[in-house]
Amino acid sequence: MTSSAVTQNTTSQATPMAPAIVRPSVRQHSIKVEICTPAIGAELSNISLADAAQDPDAIAEIRALWLKHKVLFFRDQNITPMEQQNFAAQFAGLEAHPLAPSHPEADKLLMLYRNLDPGKPQGFVEKASRENVWHTDVTYKKAPPRGAVLRCELGPDTGGDTIWSNMVMAYEKLPDTIKQRIDGLYAKHSAEHAFGAQFPIAERHAMAAKNPAVEHPVVLTHPETGEKVLFVNSIFTTHFSNFYNFEDIRYGQDFMPEAQHLLNYLTSQAAIPEYQVRLKWRTNTVAMWDNLLVQHYAVADYGNAPRKMLRATLTGTPLA
Structure with a gap:
């Protein structure tokens, strides 16, 4: 790979310059x-x-x-x-x-x-x-x-490690049927249930008002690399915003379990050791x-x- 630099830059003889502040x-x-x-x-x-x-x-x-x-x-x-x-x-x-x-x-x-x-x-x-x-x-x-x-x-002397998981790979390795199912899906993300659950109700509502829930694509396109990223997580992602499946629904009770099962499946992908x-x-x-x-x-x-x-x-x- 190319080094950031190997030798000091030389100063021009014709136009004196201040030395670079590089140790x-x-x-x-x-x-x-x-x-x-x-x-x-x-x-x-x-x-x-x-x-x-x-x-x-x-x-x-x-x-x-x-x-x-x-x-x-x-x-x-x-x-x-x-x-x-x-x-x-x-x-x-x-x-x-x-x-x-x-x-x-x-x-x-x-x-x-x-x-x-x-x-x-x-x-x-x-x-x-x-x-x-x-x-x-x-x-x-x-x-x-x-x-x-x-x-x-x-x-600490032992323990306290941190693990990271590649969510580009997590998306790439999904079955094609799942990729098709989540194409165009959006999900809500909120801090209220994560940080505000222990607060008295008035404080929790105030925190939620200051930090309202937002919506992000389930499959994010990275702004620099262009990679597709699975962008849901266990702490802040609460539910899909635009999930629907009229073809397979017999009764209304069929709707939410399918959506929640899919979200749980997606958030679980981070825990796969081969991505970590x-x-x-x-x-x-x-x-x-x-x-x-x-x-x-x-x-x-x-x-x-x-x-x-x-x-x-x-x-x-x-x-x-």
Whole structure:
């Protein structure tokens, strides 16, 4: 593959220019790419994300690999929250989570902190995990996030892995009869039942009014790659918007079970191991994924051990 760069650019003798603000650690070596599984994922090494944020060639190379492999892993990235935020900002605008607080040092980083000590600094989040289910982030918005850059600040000694599933492959491997059945289907996505179920009724209704349900195509065409993606998930997708089957309905009660069975079948595709890659986190490991191409699952098998993750969320555009 082509390196982001191998040697420093030379300055023109005729027209002196200010030196590029690029540290030698970016330029010394080619980015090395190791494929994780046949279906999804690649680990990149010989690259500093803090330095890459200042090198457009490195960013372009990483972006191409991101679109190709759908999720990228980077080990040993000893970077600050602001350096993580700056790296993520090279790929899209950044957005804070609509329902959760941001890091005090980097206002676009979501804190996913679990099982912290009672003396934790102000602003840290402590709550039970809700990510141990297959999902695409924030699909209850008209413009779901484009992607994410997640860094492990502190992980448990064992457990706490994250799994990603290739939803392009999930669509490609569907039987043709199912592909025909879902062609042109739309589905509703909502946050109310996921985040508001534990709220008093007035608060739940207020949250639903602020975040009304939205409609997305069941088969999404990716805006950059043109790939067809199965775009329903277990957390936020509630029902089909335009499902009908008058030919096979004897009575009205036949209608909803068929629709719900089909939706359950589609959301279950993310759990097929052949579509997946699994990451064992270490401190300063970074994962970067395309939120439109994959689903992910954070395995909550680490008991009371602390787990501190910081996520930068890339702003998306409305889906057609």
